[in-house]
Amino acid sequence: MSSESSEAVASIAPVVPVALRQALASFDALWSPRIVQRVNDYDVRIAKVEGEHVWHAHEHTDEFFLVLDGELHIALREPAGERSVTLPTGSVFTVPRGIEHKPYAPDGAAILMFEPTGTLTVGDRHDEVPAHVDTTTGHAL
Numbered sequence: 807m808s809s810e811s812s813e814a815v816a817s818i819a820p821v822v823p824v825a826l827r828q829a830l831a832s833f834d835a836l837w838s839p840r841i842v843q844r845v846n847d848y849d850v851r852i853a854k855v856e857g858e859h860v861w862h863a864h865e866h867t868d869e870f871f872l873v874l875d876g877e878l879h880i881a882l883r884e885p886a887g888e889r890s891v892t893l894p895t896g897s898v899f900t901v902p903r904g905i906e907h908k909p910y911a912p913d914g915a916a917i918l919m920f921e922p923t924g925t926l927t928v929g930d931r932h933d934e935v936p937a938h939v940d941t942t943t944g945h946a947l
């Protein structure tokens with residue numbers, strides 16, 4: 807038997823089933839994602855959001871969004887100009903790498919994101935981060 811596996815897998819994601827409804831009920835912080843699963847080198851994160859995030863861009867990765875509850879908007883600065891997409895509950899959308907974006911949810915929403923482990927919530931470049939936005943690579947549940 808090899809002992810190579812004696813090094814524990816470093817992961818803050820639980821290797822147990824996670825009920826998203828219960829997970830969402832376990833924290834109140836806004837714009838502060840919790841990691842609910844890890845898939846290869848990607849995190850599945852959930853967040854409660856309300857109001858505006860901050861303009862930012864992820865230079866090296868796309869960012870996937872699934873709206874679990876409420877309505878999320880994402881403002882986008884694309885080469886053709888600025889636009890905003892509206893994502894009702896159950897919608898999915900992927901922000902392409904390198905595109906400046908700013909999620910916002912005037913009435914609040916619960917969202918799920920799928921992105922490489924270590925991806926910062928405010929990207930690689932961003933406007934000044936307001937106090938209500940958590941700069942993080944995701945917290946444990």
Ligand code: NI
Nearest residue numbers: 864869927929
């Ligand atoms: Ni982003």
